[in-house]
Amino acid sequence: MNTNRESTDRVDGMDTEARLRSALSGLAGTVHDAPDAYRRAQQQWRRRDLKRRVTTVAIILIVVAVACGAGIWALSGASPGQHVIFGGNGDIDGRHAPNIFPPGSP
Numbered sequence: 001m002n003t004n005r006e007s008t009d010r011v012d013g014m015d016t017e018a019r020l021r022s023a024l025s026g027l028a029g030t031v032h033d034a035p036d037a038y039r040r041a042q043q044q045w046r047r048r049d050l051k052r053r054v055t056t057v058a059i060i061l062i063v064v065a066v067a068c069g070a071g072i073w074a075l076s077g078a079s080p081g082q083h084v085i086f087g088g089n090g091d092i093d094g095r096h097a098p099n100i101f102p103p104g105s106p
Contacts, residue, residue, distance in 0.1 A: 034040075
């Protein structure tokens with residue numbers, strides 16, 4: 001197997017680097033930027049950034065609203081006689097606990 005790099009890098013008397021440099025300089029010579037290219041690119045970037053931020057805020061608001069709605073729905077389905085905080089038989093150190101419910105509640 002021939003591993004001579006000189007023979008593989010040269011085509012028609014030019015090495016790969018020179019051919020690539022020539023091709024890229026020819027291509028670069030045909031490119032002309034618009035005077036307001038940076039301003040337009042900056043406007044597009046700002047518009048995309050604003051859209052991303054608005055989308056993020058909207059998703060966060062929806063998640064919070066759904067969580068609040070689920071919490072209110074779960075709490076509204078509970079009867080006033082059942083509380084997690086005041087669970088148990090109502091005795092505090094062997095004494096009867098004071099009534100924690102307002103008058104008229106079941």
